[in-house]
Amino acid sequence: MSNVAIYPGTFDPITFGHIDVIKKSLKLFSKVIVAVSDGENKKYLFDVNERIEIVKKALFSDLKLNKKKIMIISFTSLTTDLCKKYKSNIILRGLRAVSDFEYEFQLAGMNRKLNNDIETLFLMSDVENQIISSRFVKEIVKLGGDIKKFTTKSTIRSLKEKYE
Template sequence: MTRLTGLYPGTFDPLTLGHIDIIKRAVKLVDTLLVGVAVNAGKGPLFDLDERVDMVREALDGIDSEARAQIKVVPFDGLLMHFAEQNGCQVIIRGLRAVSDFEYEFQMVGMNSFLNEEVETVFLMADARYQAIASRLVKEIAKLGGDIDDFVPPSVARRLLAKVGRG
């Protein structure tokens, strides 16, 4: 039986409870899940790549012991499909929060299928509790003095508050 490797890519600046929800559900579908932390300098991340990788690893510590899949947090730069191919991924996992997410993701699936039609994309709908959570909004709330405890794990909250001068 072929082992299935999935890839859940993102900038994770910062990792939110919505991301963790998708990861916890994705590990039910694959044998190995790569959480690909993208460089994505175009988005102007608040945290550098090493900080984001460490943040994701810390927040996910222990989750793979409850899951049937092994979780690996891996940084990457460049084309998503090249990264998926280099790591033997057969499935790309994407989370959807709203219709606007779907429109963007629909275009990405079309382009990715032109690059490699053997790699499938699977969409997981965000749990209703997390549909409004977006990393950019969490950063803004933190910068403006709001409470972010309902949006990110405690380890991420500490790092984010320190980064914006509230830690």
Template structure:
């Protein structure tokens, strides 16, 4: 039996904090599926396909990790892929409340599926995709905060969308 976990998120864009969680989870589980979520309530900068491509590039050397996309309930996706664990990354205590609510709802919907909270490494605790986009939009340096291939893609997209300030 395979020990499969799913790490779901919007990854718009993927940060080094996300990669930290993915790498560490890949040491615990036989297989980690990084599931890019299409949230109809959000307006992402990158399409789901672009986010998946960027993630594929970022995790190319990670063993036991694959990238996929989905929409709908995470629990349905988890069951379809025969996973048993949802990975959730926490940066600070402030993340815990909303993550706890989500984990509780998932537990109600699927008592057989566990949620594993992983604290990001200290050096990545302040990173979020939204803060990365904000810093980049003001022309700030985002080197070391995201995988190198993300930088030109993010800068170009912000320019295309006329979001550079």
């Protein structure tokens, strides 16, 4: 098994659901690369550099996770090309609900067709975090709601600053 896993996503913003997946993956791999997508097919609240800083603050300042085991990067390429670059044959994906599965299943299949050596591992966040999505977190904060059950303190600050 690979010692390095790639966890790609938009992380716009990072939530406790994402963080659950990261924490669980740290038990399985010696290094986890959190790959922040900068694809052009999505409209982001935060640009890629802001998202990288938000992820760093959430993981390293708020939660004090091990910096030696987590690398945070941006990417615009295929995830399979990222795996090749970082010598990983593992893509991590988080599942929240059955509704996520069809898309994730198709994505895993396409990645497998692109590179037969790559495996996609699905990790579920803890039950209390399975309902969280970045989209809902942004909507709640935009409407003045309390999101402290959904993400870290520094991420909340970044969101509030964006909407002020």
